[in-house]
Amino acid sequence: MGQKSMTALVSAFSRAYHAENNEIKIFNDSVARAILTDGEYHLISESMASGIGFFHPSFVGDAQQALRWIVDNYLSPTPLARAAFAESSLGTAVRIGASQYLIFAAGYDTFAYRQPDWAKPLTIFEIDHPATAADKMARLQRATVEIPENARYVSADFTSEGWQTSLLQEKTFSSKRISFCSLLGLSYYLTAEQFKDMIAATGDFLPKGSSLVFDYPDQDAYTNRAGKRARKQAQLAGGTGEAMLASYSYKEMERLLSDSGFLIYEHLAPDEMTKRFFAGYNKFNPQYSMYAFDNVNYCLAVKN
Structure with missing residues (x-):
């Protein structure tokens, strides 16, 4: 976690590419492109296009068409869907x-x-490894992106016990205020025990009515029963040194949350995510249709 995350960079790239290349958007991240250097953007573009043989062995087309196919089928669906789900849920909260x-x-x-x-009345806490946070700040400064007054930065290593100490010591944080927590993309890279401990620790300092939103791989995600895209995605993540570690059935996730005082308020499987967040886009872009990623579920849980 002390190194620049390649998966985080690719996620930012996928959001930037979608925002720049579509009039109708599933999710519009208007800042993602600014935090990537031109060199990174072009390197990721070239690397992905050159890997079309891995993603689609029988593909026929040029490099730009290959990149578009990979982005729409592999890179963008999860970052776009989970961001849309999380920020929609945040607005309600x-x-x-x-x-x-x-x-x-x-x-x-x-x-x-x-x-x-x-969102202006919110206090926004970005919690991450200090090296990642420092890299992000440097990118924002380079791109002359204004840092809002309601943003706070907290250092934590979620694989270590006591990660929450820095947050609880942050003078602007209050464990009495209802909070909305985004844990997007985390469940894949923590062991089941680490993820359970994180939920338990979070439940300890959140008041009643607070909520968590996250995505997670289902029980078939890393088996032969997984969809083709899910199998290739796991191979790709492993190749970057960021192997995916755990998966969960609905019952397992329900029990894990309940043990820490949370009840599932909303749970969406891939087909439901496609209907909610991709249908409108697909209607206007039938040649570039996108579908929520195989074997990935989305969950909103509330502390009772």
């Missing part, structure tokens, strides 16, 4: 009383730098 937004493993998340007016 703010309307009913949430006043703190905790972004776990914030990486290159850009919500704080494009926040809508309804």
